[in-house]
Amino acid sequence: MWFFILLCAVFVVVTLIVSQKGETKDEKFDERQRQVRARCSQIAYTVLLAYVLLYGVAALFYPELAAVLGAVGILTGAALAVMVYTVLCVWRGAYSALNQRTPGMVLYLFCGAIGIANFVLQLKFYGPVTDGRLSICWLSLEIGIIYIVFLAARLARRLADRRAEEA
Amino acid sequence: MKNLRLKAARAAKDMSQQALADRVGVSRQTISAIENGDYNPTIKLCIAICRDLGKTLDELFWE
Numbered sequence: 274m275w276f277f278i279l280l281c282a283v284f285v286v287v288t289l290i291v292s293q294k295g296e297t298k299d300e301k302f303d304e305r306q307r308q309v310r311a312r313c314s315q316i317a318y319t320v321l322l323a324y325v326l327l328y329g330v331a332a333l334f335y336p337e338l339a340a341v342l343g344a345v346g347i348l349t350g351a352a353l354a355v356m357v358y359t360v361l362c363v364w365r366g367a368y369s370a371l372n373q374r375t376p377g378m379v380l381y382l383f384c385g386a387i388g389i390a391n392f393v394l395q396l397k398f399y400g401p402v403t404d405g406r407l408s409i410c411w412l413s414l415e416i417g418i419i420y421i422v423f424l425a426a427r428l429a430r431r432l433a434d435r436r437a438e439e440a
Numbered sequence: 441m442k443n444l445r446l447k448a449a450r451a452a453k454d455m456s457q458q459a460l461a462d463r464v465g466v467s468r469q470t471i472s473a474i475e476n477g478d479y480n481p482t483i484k485l486c487i488a489i490c491r492d493l494g495k496t497l498d499e500l501f502w503e
Contacts, residue, residue: 303466305479366469437472438456 300370309367317358324350343406349415356419363426366434381424388417441477446500449493450475464488 302310328346332339339346362368369375395410402408450460450471457475461468466485473479474489481489486501493500 301465303470304482304485305470305473306467366467371465371467434468438458438468 301372302367302370306367306370309365310362313358313361313365313367316361317354320357321350321354324353341402341406345407345409345411345415348412352415352419356422359423360426363423363430366430378424378427381420381427385417385420385424388413388415388420390417392417443475443477443500446489446493447475449495449500453493455493460489460492463492 328339328350342349359368391413392410395408395413399408399410401410450457457471458468461471464471464485465488470479470481470485474481486497490497490500
């Protein structure tokens with residue numbers, strides 16, 4: 274219980290610090306990018322709501338399923354929403370601010386590889402199921418996959434941009 | 441509806457989408473979206489584009 278309260282407190286403090294920094298950072302998005310980002314947020318939020326709703330209904334009718342999925346099942350919804358938001362922003366050219374350097378592709382590849390390597394190591398250590406629930410290793414796999422999807426979206430966007438420039 | 445007049449005016453100045461985007465302070469995708477008719481720019485951006493290309497609003501954006 275105390276751990277949970279501490280976790281919430283840390284989350285609130287980090288959110289406040291990040292939001293304060295975000296205000297002073299002065300990221301410059303153009304008018305279309307701001308519209309796109311707002312729309313992507315709405316879509317990602319809807320995806321999260323739909324997932325929570327589906328997960329809740331499934332857990333109601335199949336409690337054993339929710340028990341097996343455990344934390345992995347809940348966190349997958351958040352991961353899915355983040356993925357949808359980022360991929361849509363990347364594809365619609367609203368991911369990076371005009372005055373911001375876009376993170377390199379290698380970083381995404383590196384994070385994806387770390388996630389998948391963690392999955393393999395944790396799978397050996399914990400196994401796929403721990404105490405009747407999916408083990409933590411599946412979260413590492415999710416993170417790895419998300420970064421690989423980010424990378425694919427960035428590559429596809431870059432390819433489309435080059436074609437548009439040539440046309 | 442595609443904005444071919446904007447594309448033609450940009451091409452006449454031998455300017456890439458990226459070059460025009462940099463000059464008016466938007467992303468290249470925004471210029472592309474305007475040319476393809478996927479985005480309706482605000483009057484502020486329309487004026488910035490017109491000034492940069494040496495055209496009037498009528499010439500580039502009025503039907």
